[in-house]
Amino acid sequence: MAASTRTQVIYLYRMMLTESKKFPSYNYRTYALRRVRDAFRANRKVEDPKAVERLMEEGRQTLAMIQRQVTVGKMFSTQKNVVEG
């Protein structure tokens, strides 16, 4: 159903942005936020339900990857860089 898929997509988008904000590294954090936003924006017009499902699955796997890499980054965090600190 279109409505629940739409809510699901928005939920996934918000989750990915929340998790991306947690990257300790400035470059990874800005890249993740930008890339997630641009990817969702680029795929906004996709109609075919199979394609939507495939993209959602990719999104969920990317979300899991972001969570893992945020944890790894926190284990080895370092000082802030000149632009952010």
Next chain:
Amino acid sequence: MPVFFTHNQRSKLTISFTSQMASECSNFTSHSIDYHCFLLIKKHELEKDELRPLYMDFQATTPMDPRVLDAMLPYQVNYYGNPHSRTHAFGWESESAMETARKQVADLIGADPREIIFTSGATESNNMAIKGVSRFYQTKKRHVITTQTEHKCVLDSCRVLESEGFSVTYLPVQTNGLLDLELLEASIRPDTSLLSVMTINNEIGVKQPIKEIGQICRSKGVFFHTDAAQAVGKIPINVTDWKVDLMSISGHKIYGPKGVGALYVRRRPRVRLEPLQSGGGQERGLRSGTVPTPLAVGLGAACSIAKQELEYDHHRVSMLANRLVQKIMSELPDVIMNGDPEQRYPGCINLSFAYVEGESLLMALKDVALSSGSACTSASLEPSYVLRAIGADEDLAHSSIRFGIGRFTTEEEVDYTAEKCILQVSRLREMSPLWEMVQEGIDLKSIKWTQH
């Protein structure tokens, strides 16, 4: 007048500083520098609260993409088998990961997976290609052609071949960094076995006309090797279209791990190589030794990500590069970009700031990680051979800085770099007597400098 430059082209460069400059750089005294390198930038570890510099040196190496690390970690922790073990699950899973990685690398360049050989990096790939091919065909063919702007490993391999009795032609480049195709065609002799030209130069970012060169080589029956370490994943590559026979790929230039690379060796028509590393016959006998599964998986992941992100990254890097160059050139006069403005990769910008010394500019820009054109890593104060090959003036070659922009660069970093650069160049120029003379309208080329 704070700084005195007395310059005699033949012997010594004498620089004396006042206390103002000396207080800024603590390891400074009155010095007379003859042609031994004096590294002004002292190595030191960052303090605990000191902020880290911005990274703008993407041609030297690149940070690993988190997706690549994510693909590699399982093979560092649990799936640690040797991919060449045939008898148990550890070996099988490791081998299947290695083969997947091989396919990913092949897909990026339009090759067949059987044509990819994993090596320890582009330096090893270049060595294998140049020494291997020329030694295999050495009974009939004893001539190798390369260019003057190649990477050190290629030039050094050619020097080794020269000592073995081969004859090597080092083709000059034009002032824009591109090769002259007619000169290239004229240099090919009946006994030429190999031609090696790099796709994108790591110092000035110039992109050579590989398609046309491939056409020439195929028509003359010469093997064509290209060092595509800086080009893979940044511009679309197809080895069949380009008629390339050998291609070197480096992992750590495309957001992959350091210590791995690949060599593409064409199978149809077959290119034969004499292997450099002997052993158990792995990698088609061309490169024996256990393939490092986690590194190979990392390289494969980096290549597949690069293929996916190629357009997005290219668009973004071009936009940021234009922003940087526009900002700097609009505020500062007398800034020259080395290399052809059209045939280039936008992410590698080499700018020469006239009347400013490169090393002192790098020291002033200490919160940005940059590289200069001068090869001060070697034991001489000579400017980089690439800049000399494109015919840059001695003083411009000394004052060149290379800005590298990549996937993770942000607009804020570019703006910060541009502003800092403009500020520091203006400040250094204020201190420079050469700049004062130029402002007064004196033509520097007409000055007779005194002997020292």
